[in-house]
Amino acid sequence: MMEKQFQTAAKFIEKNCSADDFSFYIYKSDEQRTRYAQNMITQNMSGVKYGVGLCVAYGNKSGRASVNSLDENELKFLIKTAQDIAKLNKPDPEYVPSSSKAKIPVVNNLSDNTVKFSMKEMVDIIGRTVENAEKKKAFVSGIVTKTIGDFYLKNKNGFEGFTSGSQFENSMTLADNKTREAKVERSVKDVNDYSINKELEQLNSRFDALTEPKKIEIGKYNVILRPQAVINFFSFLLYFLERKNADNGISAFHESVGKNMFGKNFSMVSKLNEKGLTAEPFSWDGIAARDFNWIVNGVVKELYTDRSYAKKIGTEPNFIPNFIIRGGNATEDEMMKKVKNGLIINNFWYIRTVSLRKNEVTGLTRDGIYYFENGKIKHSVNNLRFNEVLHEAAKNILLLGKEDNITSSAKVPTMLIKDFTFADTTSF
Amino acid sequence: MDHLAIALDHAQSLGAEYADIRVQKTRREVIYLEDLSLKHTSMSVEHGYGIRVMKKGAWGFAHSNIFTDDEVRKTVEKAVKVAELSSRIKKGKGLTLAFERGYIDNYSTKIQIDPFTVPLSEKVDLMLEVNKTLLNYSKIKRAFFMLESHNDDKFFVSTLGSMIHSNIYYVYPLIEATAVNDKDSQSRSFDKGGNAAGWEYVLKMNLIEKAAQIAEEAIMKLEADEPGEIKRRDLILDPYNLGLTMHESVGHPTELDRVLKWEADYAGVSFATTEKLKKYRYGSEIVNFVGDNTLSFGLATAGYDDDGVPGQKWYIIKDGILNEYGTTRDTAPFIGENMSRGCNRATSYYDFPINRIPNLYLEPGKKLLSPQELISDTEDGIYIEGRGSFSIDQHRVNFQFGGDMFWEIKNGKKVRPLKDVLYKSNNPEFWNSCDAICDDRYWKDFGVTNCGKGQPPQSSRMTHGASTARFKNIRVGGSK
Numbered sequence: 004m005m006e007k008q009f010q011t012a013a014k015f016i017e018k019n020c021s022a023d024d025f026s027f028y029i030y031k032s033d034e035q036r037t038r039y040a041q042n043m044i045t046q047n048m049s050g051v052k053y054g055v056g057l058c059v060a061y062g063n064k065s066g067r068a069s070v071n072s073l074d075e076n077e078l079k080f081l082i083k084t085a086q087d088i089a090k091l092n093k094p095d096p097e098y099v100p101s102s103s104k105a106k107i108p109v110v111n112n113l114s115d116n117t118v119k120f121s122m123k124e125m126v127d128i129i130g131r132t133v134e135n136a137e138k139k140k141a142f143v144s145g146i147v148t149k150t151i152g153d154f155y156l157k158n159k160n161g162f163e164g165f166t167s168g169s170q171f172e173n174s175m176t177l178a179d180n181k182t183r184e185a186k187v188e189r190s191v192k193d194v195n196d197y198s199i200n201k202e203l204e205q206l207n208s209r210f211d212a213l214t215e216p217k218k219i220e221i222g223k224y225n226v227i228l229r230p231q232a233v234i235n236f237f238s239f240l241l242y243f244l245e246r247k248n249a250d251n252g253i254s255a256f257h258e259s260v261g262k263n264m265f266g267k268n269f270s271m272v273s274k275l276n277e278k279g280l281t282a283e284p285f286s287w288d289g290i291a292a293r294d295f296n297w298i299v300n301g302v303v304k305e306l307y308t309d310r311s312y313a314k315k316i317g318t319e320p321n322f323i324p325n326f327i328i329r330g331g332n333a334t335e336d337e338m339m340k341k342v343k344n345g346l347i348i349n350n351f352w353y354i355r356t357v358s359l360r361k362n363e364v365t366g367l368t369r370d371g372i373y374y375f376e377n378g379k380i381k382h383s384v385n386n387l388r389f390n391e392v393l394h395e396a397a398k399n400i401l402l403l404g405k406e407d408n409i410t411s412s413a414k415v416p417t418m419l420i421k422d423f424t425f426a427d428t429t430s431f
Numbered sequence: 432m433d434h435l436a437i438a439l440d441h442a443q444s445l446g447a448e449y450a451d452i453r454v455q456k457t458r459r460e461v462i463y464l465e466d467l468s469l470k471h472t473s474m475s476v477e478h479g480y481g482i483r484v485m486k487k488g489a490w491g492f493a494h495s496n497i498f499t500d501d502e503v504r505k506t507v508e509k510a511v512k513v514a515e516l517s518s519r520i521k522k523g524k525g526l527t528l529a530f531e532r533g534y535i536d537n538y539s540t541k542i543q544i545d546p547f548t549v550p551l552s553e554k555v556d557l558m559l560e561v562n563k564t565l566l567n568y569s570k571i572k573r574a575f576f577m578l579e580s581h582n583d584d585k586f587f588v589s590t591l592g593s594m595i596h597s598n599i600y601y602v603y604p605l606i607e608a609t610a611v612n613d614k615d616s617q618s619r620s621f622d623k624g625g626n627a628a629g630w631e632y633v634l635k636m637n638l639i640e641k642a643a644q645i646a647e648e649a650i651m652k653l654e655a656d657e658p659g660e661i662k663r664r665d666l667i668l669d670p671y672n673l674g675l676t677m678h679e680s681v682g683h684p685t686e687l688d689r690v691l692k693w694e695a696d697y698a699g700v701s702f703a704t705t706e707k708l709k710k711y712r713y714g715s716e717i718v719n720f721v722g723d724n725t726l727s728f729g730l731a732t733a734g735y736d737d738d739g740v741p742g743q744k745w746y747i748i749k750d751g752i753l754n755e756y757g758t759t760r761d762t763a764p765f766i767g768e769n770m771s772r773g774c775n776r777a778t779s780y781y782d783f784p785i786n787r788i789p790n791l792y793l794e795p796g797k798k799l800l801s802p803q804e805l806i807s808d809t810e811d812g813i814y815i816e817g818r819g820s821f822s823i824d825q826h827r828v829n830f831q832f833g834g835d836m837f838w839e840i841k842n843g844k845k846v847r848p849l850k851d852v853l854y855k856s857n858n859p860e861f862w863n864s865c866d867a868i869c870d871d872r873y874w875k876d877f878g879v880t881n882c883g884k885g886q887p888p889q890s891s892r893m894t895h896g897a898s899t900a901r902f903k904n905i906r907v908g909g910s911k
Contacts, residue, residue, distance in 0.1 A: 037517070038886055040693040043525070044517040046783045049509050050481075050494035067473035072496050077476075084474050091551040093559065097468035126516045133520055144695035146886040174886070176696040186696065251572045252611040311468070352699075353822045357833070357910050358851060360616045365831055365853075365910070367824045386824060388831060388855075390910040426661075426910065427855050429829040 330416025488525015533592025538734025542629030699825030
């Protein structure tokens with residue numbers, strides 16, 4: 004239900020904005036965040052944030068402004084600033100008028116259980132986490148976050164949408180004073196879907212499996228990427244799958260639509276009613292969400308296209324409401340038995356683009372990496388640097404595990420991938 | 432000012448051992464010009480306050496944007512409640528704060544032309560002229576110009592008696608040209624980072640001339656060879672490349688909160704642990720890194736940090752040895768330091784201040800030496816300008832960096848341009864391989880405006896600086 008002050012602010016903007024075209028958003032974000040490190044709370048924060056953003060245009064001259072208050076004086080400043088910028092600005096040959104009325108899909112992104120979850124209960128979870136660490140003579144660090152948000156978008160041409168969402172998240176890293184370091188993190192819409200017992204069990208299992216790491220040679224390895232590693236690696240597609248760069252020959256997706264670029268085992272989609280997953284019902288610039296098949300069985304089906312570029316090339320704009328990579332049924336044991344040996348990777352870290360044209364990224368392993376052989380984990384290994392091409396890795400997928408809702412808006416499986424390229428070693 | 436007094440009085444009446452209130456108004460103008468299309472012209476304003484209290488050895492923090500006596504009291508009460516809850520999970524007596532006294536002071540960035548008073552048309556005309564220059568080259572398929580003007584107006588008041596006003600500005604122009612042929616795409620940027628200055632900084636840059644240069648170099652990269660397999664060669668790095676490398680491999684590892692493992696869950700920890708202080712050879716004897724939050728053009732310079740500690744200048748690496756960390760009032764006591772080095776900064780009013788890299792620079796070499804002389808003295812190497820791909824592990828040991836423009840050096844001469852070059856090294860190998868640093872005539876600063884750290888991530892800023900320097904026998908080549 005939209006707050007009355009949202010409605011009042013919206014009416015004020017509509018009444019007082021004299022530009023040819025306008026589009027505005029109003030949001031509220033109620034946040035509680037508690038950080039802990041070395042078995043103690045180090046920071047604890049609470050507060051509500053508001054924001055209002057307005058984009059106006061006179062002809063094809065546009066201007067934007069934003070403020071963090073719904074106060075009438077601030078809104079007057081907002082309208083004047085956006086309008087002044089537009090009046091003084093140069094014409095934009097690619098200006099696109101605000102979007103017209105659209106049917107907004109119904110999604111349920113809000114949980115009452117999360118809304119009611121108290122800061123005391125958040126601290127209780129940290130208490131359990133610290134108690135677990137102390138039993139293991141180890142140290143835990145992390146953050147517990149609860150966010151409740153409302154977002155409203157309206158424009159002059161008839162688009163109007165309102166959505167509310169909730170998120171609870173706990174991220175925890177368990178480490179000793181030597182080399183062992185393991186992490187689990189999960190975010191959920193409904194806090195009742197979060198089990199601290201289950202998460203601690205997984206954290207302990209990863210931590211306990213760590214041994215004194217051995218250094219291994221660089222080269223190509225079979226890898227079992229656990230869901231957090233899969234998300235961090237393949238989420239670069241959210242940036243790379245962009246149509247304008249593809250059409251201009253800047254990215255690897257040049258003339259890619261319809262081609263099998265990723266191999267038959269890779270499918271990336273967005274689904275609005277995927278069980279346990281939230282989805283944005285509309286984008287910030289007024290595109291109503293729908294289900295999207297971005298890549299199906301390796302074939303590129305659709306590229307992300309913003310409203311401005313869509314108008315230029317005469318197509319429908321789109322956006323990515325959530326992130327799903329389709330999985331299979333293989334267990335980790337089956338994956339370990341499928342190949343002679345390889346590495347299990349819990350997470351990647353500091354991934355950066357090496358070449359947009361080649362679809363290549365670099366990064367390091369983190370939070371536990373294990374060597375397996377003949378179906379069994381043998382020992383931990385030192386962290387490694389990879390330089391890898393996203394679609395080449397996808398082509399090399401041998402097995403897929405069950406999909407895991409690792410975050411409230413993303414779902415990915417564990418993957419067994421052959422010939423993953425490690426280009427450097429680390430000293431720990 | 433009444434609200435400030437109410438906040439502190441109320442916090443003390445509720446048993447806070449320490450409290451501060453930071454009222455912050457942030458103005459930010461951002462213009463994006465993609466080719467000749469103004470994709471984004473915006474002015475954002477955020478105004479509010481954050482109240483931080485320490486009670487029973489634990490922090491509590493709450494923020495609001497409503498400036499009424501009642502709301503200020505409620506926000507204090509929330510912060511105190513949060514501190515009380517936090518105090519349930521602490522070690523011993525909990526956190527303590529390093530000594531500091533109160534200050535009554537003002538600090539303002541020295542600017543000649545307030546960037547917010549410059550007519551929008553003047554800025555956009557300049558940007559259009561630059562992008563037209565880039566697009567005049569037929570192989571340039573994308574021209575991008577981002578111009579940011581930033582102002583933070585802050586009042587900091589604490590129960591130590593501090594009452595500090597700061598008014599901070601920076602401007603940041605960034606230009607990028609992307610050249611494309613049927614086989615490849617390559618970009619080249621003009622990016623000196625942000626600078627704590629006014630519009631006069633942008634006017635002095637000769638951006639049209641620079642645009643022509645980066646367009647030609649982007650096209651040159653398109654046709655250039657890749658460097659081949661990784662092998663050990665000498666590297667000569669310009670100040671803008673070194674800015675990012677020192678940020679990641681010296682700046683972050685010497686933040687004390689990382690050393691204490693407070694960032695273990697996300698941003699990471701540090702190999703530069705406390706037993707290494709005053710002993711560990713971080714670099715060769717000519718390597719001296721200075722933390723300096725008094726630099727007039729430095730992005731971390733604000734007179735005082737968000738603990739109310741004055742800006743200082745100190746050696747972080749002295750004659751190659753790890754000398755000191757960047758510290759805050761809540762981290763310094765953990766290593767027995769009586770006072771903080773003043774590195775606690777928050778991004779917005781609603782952010783909790785955290786341990787940040789200060790302005791950090793590599794001191795220039797003491798002997799007269801130019802980049803050209805350095806190249807002439809190099810038999811087999813690669814000269815790298817500007818910043819590119821960058822990645823470092825969570826202990827800040829092993830890293831891989833790229834660059835923006837690359838030249839092969841053979842027998843003392845730049846013989847050909849290269850593309851897609853990466854260098855891989857680690858601490859302590861890299862800084863110990865530094866055998867020559869050009870003198871102060873060639874020292875240049877590079878301002879970082881988007882240093883991400885913390886949970887939730889905050890984007891902070893600081894300035895780095897260096898003269899061109901040489902690193903012997905480093906692994907350099909292509910990506911695999």
